[in-house]
Amino acid sequence: MFDLTGRTALVTGAGQNIGAGIARALGAAGATVLVNDLRSERAEEVVEALVADSHAAVAVAFDVTDRAAIDAAVAEAGPIDVLVNNAGNGGAEAMLPKKFADTDPDDWRGPMEVNLQGVLHCCHAVLPGMVERGHGRIITISSAAGTHGVGIGFAPYSVGKGGSLSLMRSLALEHGRDGITANSVALGIMDSVRAETAAALTKTIPVGRLGSPDDVGAACLWLASDEAGWITGQTIGLNGGAFTS
Numbered sequence: 001m002f003d004l005t006g007r008t009a010l011v012t013g014a015g016q017n018i019g020a021g022i023a024r025a026l027g028a029a030g031a032t033v034l035v036n037d038l039r040s041e042r043a044e045e046v047v048e049a050l051v052a053d054s055h056a057a058v059a060v061a062f063d064v065t066d067r068a069a070i071d072a073a074v075a076e077a078g079p080i081d082v083l084v085n086n087a088g089n090g091g092a093e094a095m096l097p098k099k100f101a102d103t104d105p106d107d108w109r110g111p112m113e114v115n116l117q118g119v120l121h122c123c124h125a126v127l128p129g130m131v132e133r134g135h136g137r138i139i140t141i142s143s144a145a146g147t148h149g150v151g152i153g154f155a156p157y158s159v160g161k162g163g164s165l166s167l168m169r170s171l172a173l174e175h176g177r178d179g180i181t182a183n184s185v186a187l188g189i190m191d192s193v194r195a196e197t198a199a200a201l202t203k204t205i206p207v208g209r210l211g212s213p214d215d216v217g218a219a220c221l222w223l224a225s226d227e228a229g230w231i232t233g234q235t236i237g238l239n240g241g242a243f244t245s
């Protein structure tokens with residue numbers, strides 16, 4: 001089960017942390033992984049580790065907000081069977097020290113460009129090839145911020161992450177008959193939180209631990225597999241039982 005031999009998977013923002021975990025899971029299942037990151041040195045480091053573990057991987061540096069650069073990379077890469085939209089600016093970076101009413105247009109630009117526009121660009125770039133080949137898996141890494149909202153200061157991030165969920169649903173409806181599925185994985189509290197807050201946050205999670213990149217990799221592997229062909233337009237809450245209502 002979950003054999004990705006012969007498939008090529010593009011994972012964006014895979015130069016560290018969650019994206020690197022996704023790249024590892026897909027690589028271990030036999031996929032050739034195109035490891036994307038804005039910072040080429042990060043992508044190359046992840047590729048080195050995957051190749052050292054006998055997985056097939058290639059570093060592909062581009063900015064997901066740069067449509068021309070994505071098109072060039074996709075044209076050079078050849079057929080892409082699986083796209084994981086992971087690049088995003090979460091964590092402390094996502095929080096603004098102000099309420100929605102105090103934000104100005106500049107506050108919205110970054111979160112919307114990376115978390116929504118970047119997803120849109122990458123989907124747009126890979127979809128024609130997937131339609132032509134009659135097969136594709138698109139997975140977007142979203143957040144409880146997008147499904148539930150996570151508090152003051154997170155409005156732009158939440159809207160970007162929420163918009164990406166809607167895009168997956170739309171693609172699911174439009175491309176179900178093309179053999180393409182589109183799903184989201186909405187993450188809860190991950191083990192990258194600040195050490196000072198980890199213990200208190202862990203108490204809010206029913207399974208009693210923070211999420212890890214390997215947890216996300218496992219979910220993405222399942223959604224990328226042939227076995228998940230009847231799952232589309234869904235948002236999988238990956239959160240240890242938090243954010244259930």
Ligand SMILES: NC(=O)c1ccc[n+]([C@@H]2O[C@H](COP(=O)([O-])OP(=O)(O)OC[C@H]3O[C@@H](n4cnc5c(N)ncnc54)[C@H](O)[C@@H]3O)[C@@H](O)[C@H]2O)c1
Pocket residue numbers: 012013014015016017018019036037038039042062063064065085086087088089090091114118141142143144187188189190191192193
């Ligand atoms: N860490 C969390 O607690 C958490 C929770 C919910 C959702 N998420 C989401 O999970 C995803 C990964 O989060 P993470 O914690 O691993 O982030 P991270 O910041 O640790 O890593 C993100 C990687 O993406 C790259 N990147 C950033 N902008 C890019 C761009 N425009 N083009 C290409 N690459 C870019 C960065 O260089 C970095 O290597 C994000 O979409 C984030 O919003 C994270």
